[in-house]
Amino acid sequence: MPKRRKSLRRRLTLWMVLVWGIIQGTVVLLILLYEGAAVDRFFDDRLKGRSLGIGAEIRPLLPDLTDVQLEQIAIRNTDDYIMFKGFALVVYANDGRIIASSDQPAPPYNQIQREDQSAIEAGRAFLTDSYHFASLREAPGKERMVLVGIEDRDQQEYELLVVTTDAAARGLTARLQQVLIIALAAGLVGAATSAWIISGVATEPLKRVLDSMRKISPGTVGQEVRMDGGSEELAVVRREVDAMRSRMEAGFKAQERFLSNVSHEIKTPISVLLTEMQTLPSLGETPGDVREFIVSVGEELRRLGGMVESFLLLTRVRDGQPVQARIGTYQVNELIVDSMESCAGIAEQYEVSLVPILLDDPEDLDLTVNGIPDLLRTMLDNLVRNAVRFSPEHGRVIIKARRPSDSEVTIEVRDFGTGIPPGMLDTIFDRFAQNESEVKRGRGHGLGLEIALGIAEIHGGGITVENCDDRGCRFIVRLPIGDNPAASRVRGGAPDQEIENHPDDREK
Incomplete structure (x- = not known):
């Protein structure tokens, strides 16, 4: 150490x-x-x-x-x-x-x-x-x-x-020596006090610089760094930090363009495969198990295409570009059930049970949230799949809905794995952030949680994470209820409406 x-x-x-x-x-x-x-x-x-x-x-x-x-x-x-x-x-x-x-x-x-x-x-x-x-x-x-x-x-x-x-x-x-020793001790105490105050004044600009730099994250890299103070040294540091922030912002935009381009390129072969899968049954009689395989592959291709489309949509929304998206309402219980069906395959692969705890109050059975259904589904799918991957064999993942207030609903995804290393709790939602064990196993690319958080934020909510006392961790999604004005972060209610998005909205 x-x-x-x-x-x-x-x-x-x-x-x-x-x-x-x-x-x-x-x-x-x-x-x-x-x-x-x-x-x-x-x-x-x-x-x-x-x-x-x-x-x-x-x-x-x-x-x-x-x-x-x-x-x-x-x-x-x-x-x-x-x-x-x-x-x-x-x-x-x-x-x-x-x-x-x-x-x-x-x-x-x-x-x-x-x-x-x-x-x-x-x-x-x-x-x-x-x-x-x-x-x-x-x-x-x-x-x-x-x-x-x-x-x-x-x-x-x-x-x-x-x-x-x-x-x-x-x-x-001897008396003179005593007086001088007392004066020396008092002088050292006074010097220590004065030095502590002077050093505090001298290092205060550095603290402001550090506080400003701590606020820089993938989500705030586009915001100007503000540092109060007019000293020449601080002005130099401010210029260097702004230059660093500009380079980071350019790097993130380059990454987003690259991912967007890759997603566009992936859409074409997925569409071709879907078309060919749809024409297979018309070629002649096929055995039942082959037909089931074709149907299963077609569903996975459609899901993959939906994920690519959701990612492209999220990228445009967060970049402030107007998009065409189908906006509507999504029942919270239905969202959980749909996500469980979507993640059933990976749960079976990892031998993990998915346990839903739905809203059971009669007044909450039809509780909805406003937004883009595909994005909301992708958000919850990413959290559930992440929990499944980090659960032990024969473990379980709990997906629990709760209404803590009249204006908000929460969806908690709880696993019983090893939890998140304390050093990663503050960066778990950063782009490409991954546990070392996942990097070594080659699983994931560190985008799922960042995408999930982005979806929650553009819907007027957010996601928090914490380690549990016994074991595992929980991700808590907060979303405004459908008739809450906070849900207007995703404008509209009519299908296929153009959405004007402002990247700074989610930071307020």
Whole structure:
């Protein structure tokens, strides 16, 4: 089974969302990279500024600064500045001695000098993993320190080591990441919604084209294809569809002319055979069985001639040509009985029983339809013969008449065969439409049902088909009752009257 492809609208939506996702993801990544560095710089600048402030507090206390004083300064600055989650302070003399420390033990000065030398020389903050201060072990984040120079009142130089954690910077970065992720998700949802709407607008003309093309069928090929919209692309498609429709119409007309010509050619040998069959009995005594054979062959030839004439008549009627036809009334029950007699031979050949269910209401016994009797008979014969061919041996075909309303009568032809493949239900009445099994067996030419539908339509009715729940299928013929104005699709009532036919009538 071939893999079903996604619709054009879905593919366009997916592509637009994918492109938008790539663009938005790239922007988010760049923002994260930039903001990460920007947050670090912001934090380092604040740490450097706070270190200078702490140095200003310590300067008056030098050189007699104690550990307790330095610890109090660290606590006070932690409480006053929520950005920093604690401080560890160490003051070194110019020769590297530890003057005071808020955290014990304090790292020796030479160990600090082995850290990021470039950052120390530039006075920048830097991370350290070589030493951890006890007062900062419980604080989140990594330890970050800065070394600044200070002088006492006597211009004696000292080094102040200020250590804190970068928890605030990491928290700010995490919140920024959350905001960007939410924005990315919301952007994708918005992009998907917008893409679905935009792709719907973009594919709407294509849907109109497809809807218009679906309406093209053998019965509507002569009608102009209408497509609303003024875009240049749609105008090109409209012209191409009209050109295709014109080619199809020309092809169908060529087929009809060919079939009409063939039918004309067949009429001549049939007439000759009928004439010769009629002269056979006058040639002398013939045995009874031969006489029966002659009569049977003559009846079949007359039936064949009638079918050819009916087909020619139908072709002229559907093509809008005026024809000479005998129009009258046909009793519905009589139509069914006549059709059963006509199809008895093929039913016997296939060992199928024909079961009639006639109108039995006293008011409906004489119910009639107006029309061309030969065509009505051909219509029902085609349906019955089709049902017989698709019935199993010793099966049955039910021909049931019913009056569902005061203006309409239906004739149902029901078989108990395999039914119609679901894929053919919409095309079963198309010209040359055949089941594959029938094509392989060489039975039929795919014209019988198309002819039957055409006859029903020119009589103001129609034919529907459906598969039955148990098995088989049913064809339902709808015809207007004789005194119904809808029956005026076949004009007249007097025999041999000329009929003006309009092909578009049956499409209304």
